[in-house]
Amino acid sequence: xxxxxxxxxxxxxxxxxxxxxxxxxxxxxxxxxxxxxxxxxxxxxxxxxxxxxxxxxxxxxxxxxxxxxxxxxxxxxxxxxxxxxxxxxxxxxxxxxxxxxxxxxxxxxxxxxxxxxxxxxxxxxxxxxxxxxxxxxxxxxxxxxxxxxxxxxxxxxxxxxxxxxxxxxxxxxxxxxxxxxxxxxxxxxxxxxxxxxxxxxxxxxxxxxxxxxxxxxxxxxxxxxxxxxxxxxxxxxxxxxxxxxxxxxxxxxxxxxxxxxxxxxxxxxxxxxxxxxxxxxxxxxxxxxxxxxxxxxxxxxxxxxxxxxxxxxxxxxxxxxxxxxxx
Amino acid sequence: xxxxxxxxxxxxxxxxxxxxxxxxxxxxxxxxxxxxxxxxxxxxxxxxxxxxxxxxxxxxxxxxxxxxxxxxxxxxxxxxxxxxxxxxxxxxxxxxxxxxxxxxxxxxxxxxxxxxxxxxxxxxxxxxxxxxxxxxxxxxxxxxxxxxxxxxxxxxxxxxxxxxxxxxxxxxxxxxxxxxxxxxxxxxxxxxxxxxxxxxxxxxxxxxxxxxxxxxxxxxxxxxxxxxxxxxx
Numbered sequence: 001x002x003x004x005x006x007x008x009x010x011x012x013x014x015x016x017x018x019x020x021x022x023x024x025x026x027x028x029x030x031x032x033x034x035x036x037x038x039x040x041x042x043x044x045x046x047x048x049x050x051x052x053x054x055x056x057x058x059x060x061x062x063x064x065x066x067x068x069x070x071x072x073x074x075x076x077x078x079x080x081x082x083x084x085x086x087x088x089x090x091x092x093x094x095x096x097x098x099x100x101x102x103x104x105x106x107x108x109x110x111x112x113x114x115x116x117x118x119x120x121x122x123x124x125x126x127x128x129x130x131x132x133x134x135x136x137x138x139x140x141x142x143x144x145x146x147x148x149x150x151x152x153x154x155x156x157x158x159x160x161x162x163x164x165x166x167x168x169x170x171x172x173x174x175x176x177x178x179x180x181x182x183x184x185x186x187x188x189x190x191x192x193x194x195x196x197x198x199x200x201x202x203x204x205x206x207x208x209x210x211x212x213x214x215x216x217x218x219x220x221x222x223x224x225x226x227x228x229x230x231x232x233x234x235x236x237x238x239x240x241x242x243x244x245x246x247x248x249x250x251x252x253x254x255x256x257x258x259x260x261x262x263x264x265x266x267x268x269x270x271x272x273x274x275x276x277x278x279x280x281x282x283x284x285x286x287x288x289x290x291x292x293x294x295x296x297x298x299x300x301x302x303x304x305x306x307x308x309x310x311x312x313x314x315x316x317x318x319x320x321x322x323x324x325x326x327x
Numbered sequence: 328x329x330x331x332x333x334x335x336x337x338x339x340x341x342x343x344x345x346x347x348x349x350x351x352x353x354x355x356x357x358x359x360x361x362x363x364x365x366x367x368x369x370x371x372x373x374x375x376x377x378x379x380x381x382x383x384x385x386x387x388x389x390x391x392x393x394x395x396x397x398x399x400x401x402x403x404x405x406x407x408x409x410x411x412x413x414x415x416x417x418x419x420x421x422x423x424x425x426x427x428x429x430x431x432x433x434x435x436x437x438x439x440x441x442x443x444x445x446x447x448x449x450x451x452x453x454x455x456x457x458x459x460x461x462x463x464x465x466x467x468x469x470x471x472x473x474x475x476x477x478x479x480x481x482x483x484x485x486x487x488x489x490x491x492x493x494x495x496x497x498x499x500x501x502x503x504x505x506x507x508x509x510x511x512x513x514x515x516x517x518x519x520x521x522x523x524x525x526x527x528x529x530x531x532x533x534x535x536x537x538x539x540x541x542x543x544x545x546x547x548x549x550x551x552x553x554x555x556x557x558x559x560x
Binding site for chain 1: 376378399402403404405406408410416418429430432433434435437481
């Protein structure tokens with residue numbers, strides 16, 4: 001075909017490289033146009049678009065805030081893990097001095113943070129005072145209680161199996177009669193958190209599909225509304241990628257703004273919860289503070305929004321754009 | 328420029344829109360296609376623009392055999408064609424400028440170039456003062472001229488117009504046709520489908536009359552002459 005409308009700089013004697021650069025420049029320009037144009041379209045119909053974006057934002061905020069909640073519970077329970085203690089009942093033939101040196105020996109073990117000796121006399125005195133069996137105890141010839149050492153495991157080795165093996169190790173020592181470690185409720189909590197985690201994954205998947213459907217349907221409507229424009233564009237030689245580009249960028253905007261709305265919702269909610277949580281933590285003499293989203297998670301949240309928006313619009317564009325032919 | 332050899336067109340619903348069409352239009356020629364509605368005028372234009380593909384025969388446009396133009400090359404092929412429609416088909420949510428600029432934006436021109444060419448095209452149809460108006464605020468004739476400007480702004484080799492004057496009064500129709508003649512004079516091959524036979528006859532150009540999908544008559548400039556000029560180019 002004899003080109004009537006080609007520009008001077010596209011003559012065939014120009015090198016391949018400059019042709020490549022020209023195409024790249026053109027592509028960049030068209031991407032910029034689609035990027036700006038789709039933003040313009042978004043701002044042109046603020047009410048309906050803000051509503052759509054709000055739905056996306058809430059759909060993103062729900063699973064994200066559940067994750068955050070889980071994170072906080074995990075953080076709190078991990079600090080409980082650290083305060084766990086193992087009770088060592090020493091054999092009755094171990095006297096006070098031996099018990100004291102045993103306790104200080106334990107403290108040198110790097111898996112142990114603290115080892116506090118409760119002397120049998122002290123234990124007896126306390127028991128007499130608290131139990132009300134003082135007379136009965138006085139009737140005994142000797143103190144029936146053993147020396148006890150309270151062991152706090154080191155904080156950095158607090159996984160379930162670590163604590164378990166430490167308990168076994170301590171129980172095997174010759175001075176120790178038995179070791180007690182109440183792990184059941186921690187285990188229950190951990191399993192419970194696992195279930196909650198699974199539930200959040202299921203919920204997130206469902207809501208992500210929801211976002212895909214919302215974006216897909218919105219893009220479908222906007223393809224339908226701009227049918228005339230698509231037809232004319234095809235008639236004047238617009239390629240498929242040229243036509244679908246603004247729709248894909250609309251999906252990107254929906255996702256990005258949805259992510260930002262989700263971020264705002266979560267941040268505001270966290271701010272509202274911060275005070276009461278602090279008061280509660282004070283009651284437990286803890287300086288626990290709510291963990292917020294943080295920078296990386298905020299970026300991740302918005303990135304997930306953008307990804308879902310793009311995928312949703314891509315699916316819609318692939319399905320619906322092909323059906324439109326110039327008439 | 329445009330050559331049909333034994334072209335048949337049957338739509339999937341069995342409607343035989345064109346039968347055994349042989350036609351040659353030289354580069355730079357201006358041809359009117361007339362006939363009653365349903366005679367195949369629009370189909371002829373649609374085949375040239377590859378909106379539909381013909382069923383049998385051979386079509387060569389600008390040296391390109393349309394059978395060999397693969398689907399993904401169709402957009403590039405269409406960039407050498409300008410379109411005009413009876414119902415204007417302007418985009419009502421865009422300004423006159425944006426409407427006329429569309430073919431250039433599609434082809435990836437830079438903004439400065441687009442502005443220059445759009446202004447030139449609008450100047451040609453005497454609508455430069457309306458450059459920032461919306462199509463709805465223009466009269467029917469003005470809208471049609473915006474359509475003309477859009478059809479020629481990318482300097483196509485071929486201009487196809489389907490009933491371009493269908494909705495206009497005689498005076499405006501005449502002006503529009505004269506506008507097409509101006510573009511034809513600068514080398515654009517122009518094909519106009521119209522049923523307004525009285526006016527077409529006064530324009531003294533070649534006329535092809537279709538009836539029930541066949542060419543009924545040729546009138547105006549002899550065909551032989553067109554063949555010669557085409558081979559010379």
